Every structure is written in structure tokens, then in C-alpha cells.
């Protein structure tokens with residue numbers, strides 16, 4: 173009886189710890205939003221000062237116009253979420269982003285990139301560990317230990333404060349040995365896996381499901397249940413790799429969840445499309461197919477990776493054509509999904525002013541695609557054909573600065 177009472181007391185103490193922790197996190201989020209708003213105000217004041225100086229100087233005016241982009245066209249579709257449709261007869265918005273060094277690059281600065289810059293949180297001495305993001309990766313099994321590592325370390329290097337990996341017991345020691353910076357939980361195949369993972373959810377800002385998850389039914393079932401619990405907490409959920417295999421089998425796991433982001437490569441996309449539409453994919457029009465998939469999934473954001481990355485929430489399509497290289501090695505998609513986890517958290521905790529009311533998932537996805545491709549480009553410049561994902565991860569710092577902090 174004494175042991176039982178002790179156990180009950182410890183469960184109550186744990187419960188109240190999580191409640192307090194959650195309240196504290198919410199307060200932090202509010203503080204950060206207010207900080208962002210103050211910064212925006214200062215920037216606006218500076219902008220006004222700059223343009224009043226510029227009006228008196230025509231040369232400066234021209235510069236100011238290229239530096240201060242016009243608002244994006246965010247025309248909304250009249251389609252209802254969750255209703256499959258044909259895109260014919262519907263106005264499609266295609267915003268193109270080109271980073272080649274010609275005049276097109278300047279034009280590209282007018283669209284999503286400034287919004288990505290806006291969501292990057294300032295580094296100040298007022299913050300404590302955890303405020304810039306605690307990201308959870310669900311994946312890592314006997315066969316695949318690299319993928320969850322790549323995703324988790326990328327999240328840290330992009331700027332998350334803490335990166336957790338929830339993997340199988342066999343994968344855990346291996347992943348820990350790659351990096352002391354990751355927090356690794358060997359729980360994904362444990363008998364009480366869902367409870368083990370659920371207790372961490374109040375501390376996580378975003379979940380990335382799939383890198384190195386494998387296709388074992390038990391692991392997929394556990395991942396599915398954690399996705400359900402995370403939806404109830406309203407956190408962004410990025411689904412990649414084998415997580416997309418799960419979605420193709422059971423779309424309802426994420427269908428209609430507005431903070432869900434799918435990041436398929438072409439094969440994964442084909443599987444998802446055919447599962448949703450019960451007909452072969454028409455490979456002649458990727459933009460249309462991606463929009464159709466997004467709408468069928470309830471206007472989730474879909475990132476179709478390839479020669480150009482295609483990002484859509486079913487309302488419009490944005491292309492990321494950041495120059496990469498011809499080198500394709502395993503793990504590049506994991507860099508993307510880990511980075512996207514952090515950026516999605518930042519985008520969803522930024523005010524609507526910061527994202528100019530553009531879908532935060534789309535802003536985050538554009539940031540992650542641009543960053544991955546820029547890392548690929550820089551790594552290829554140094555290592556050529558020998559470029560690996562590890563080389564790309566080493567470029568995250570300078571690629572991030574170049575794209576989002578200059």
C-alpha cells in the first residue's frame with residue numbers, strides 16, 4: 173500500500189510538473205511574440221525614416237524600392253479544405269524564386285525570403301535554453317541510424333536549442349555515439365512506447381516523423397499514435413520518409429491538420445497521390461498534381477522535392493529554385509526535414525505581421541528548401557562528387573547567414 177501511494181504521489185507530482193512547465197512555455201511564447209512585435213515596430217520606424225530621406229534623393233529611392241518588397245499576393249482559394257478537386261478552371265498562383273546571380277535574383281527577393289528572415293528569432297542575452305525550439309524526431313531503427321541523426325543535428329545547427337530523437341533500442345546507442353549534442357530516447361519499440369513519448373510532448377515545439385523510421389508495423393503504429401497525441405497539442409508536424417509511407421496507408425492520420433507538412437520526394441509523392449486519388453499520377457504537370465494532393469489532404473502543405481522544389485498549400489504554388497548541385501546523396505532530405513521542424517516552430521510563433529499572413533508552413537518550407545539547396549551548393553563547391561550529407565551539414569551555419577541574416 174505504501175508503495176502504491178508513493179507511486180500515485182510521484183505520478184501526481186509529475187503531472188503537476190508538466191502542467192507548470194506548459195504554462196511556463198506559453199508565457200515564454202507570449203514574451204517572444206511581444207519581442208518580435210517591438211522589433212517590427214522599430215524596423216517600420218527605421219523604414220519610414222529611410223524612405224523620407226530617400227524621397228529627397230531619387231537615387232536612394234530606387235535602392236529603397238528594391239530593398240523593401242511589396243506585399244505578397246495572398247489571394248485565397250474558395251475551395252473547401254478536405255474536398256478533392258480538379259485544378260482546371262481555377263486561378264493558380266505560381267510564385268517563382270530564383271537565386272541565380274542575374275536580375276531574376278533581385279526580383280526573387282520580393283517574395284518569400286524576407287518573410288523567412290522575419291521569423292528568425294533574434295539572439296539576445298535575455299533568453300534561456302529551450303526558447304528557440306525543442307524539436308522531436310521520431311525515427312531510427314536497426315537499419316537506419318543516419319537519417320534521424322541528420323535531421324536532429326540539422327535542427328540544432330539551424331538554431332533549435334534542444335533536439336530529441338525517439339528511436340528503437342538498437343538504434344539509440346549508435347545515434348548517441350554520433351553526437352553528444354542529441355538527446356536520444358530508446359523507446360520507439362518499447363512495450364509502452366506511446367506513453368514514453370507522450371510524456372515528452374509538452375516540452376516539444378515541433379515533431380518530425382519519419383527519418384529512418386522503417387516500415388515495421390509496430391513502429392508505424394506507435395508513430396501514428398504519437399502523431400494523434402501531438403495533433404491534440406496543436407504543434408507543427410513535419411512528415412517525411414517512412415512517415416509518408418504511413419500516411420499513404422492511413423491518410424486520416426494527418427489529413428486536415430493545418431500544421432501538418434509533408435515533404436515527399438518524387439517516389440513518395442507518387443505513392444501518396446495514387447493512394448488519395450486511386451488513379452495513376454499524371455507526371456506531365458507536377459504543380460497541378462501537388463495542389464490536388466494538398467487539397468485532398470485538407471490543404472496540408474506539401475513540399476515536392478526535386479530539380480525545383482514545389483511548395484503548395486492547395487491555394488498557390490511556390491517554386492524554390494535555389495541553385496544546388498548535381499550531387500544527390502542519401503540524407504539530404506533529412507537535413508531538409510530537420511531544418512523545417514525548427515523553421516515551422518519559428519513561423520508558427522511569429523505574428524501574422526511577420527509572415528504577412530502567408531501560411532506559416534509555406535514560409536517555413538521555403539526557408540528549409542532554400543537552405544538545403546544552398547548547403548548542397550556550398551558543399552559541392554568544396555568536395556565535388558565526394559560531397560555527403562555530413563559535408564552539407566557543415567555548411568548550415570554559413571548558408572543560413574548568407575540567406576537569412578545578410
Ligand SMILES: NC(=O)C1=CN([C@@H]2O[C@H](COP(=O)(O)OP(=O)(O)OC[C@H]3O[C@@H](n4cnc5c(N)ncnc54)[C@H](O)[C@@H]3O)[C@@H](O)[C@H]2O)[C@@H](O)CC1
Pocket residue numbers: 315316317318319320382383384385386413414437438439440478502503505506
Ligand atoms: N543514412 C541513413 O540512415 C539514411 C536513411 N534513409 C532512410 O531510408 C528509408 C527509406 O528511404 P528511401 O528514400 O530509400 O525510400 P524508398 O524505399 O521509398 O525508396 C525510394 C526510391 O526511389 C528512388 N527515387 C528517389 N527519387 C526519385 C525520382 N525522382 N525518380 C525516380 N526514383 C527516385 C530512390 O533512389 C529510392 O530507391 C527512410 O527511412 C529514410 O529516412 C534516407 O534518409 C537516406 C539516408
Ligand SMILES: Nc1ncnc2c1ncn2[C@@H]1O[C@H](COP(=O)(O)OP(=O)(O)OP(=O)(O)O)[C@@H](O)[C@H]1O
Pocket residue numbers: 413436437438477478479480481496497500501502503504505506507508541544545
Ligand atoms: N535534381 C535536383 N536538383 C537540385 N536539387 C535537388 C534535386 N533533387 C533533389 N534536390 C534537393 O535535395 C534535397 C533532398 O531531396 P531528395 O529528393 O534527395 O530527398 P529524399 O530522397 O527524401 O532524401 P533522403 O535521402 O534524405 O531520404 C531537397 O532540398 C531538394 O531540393
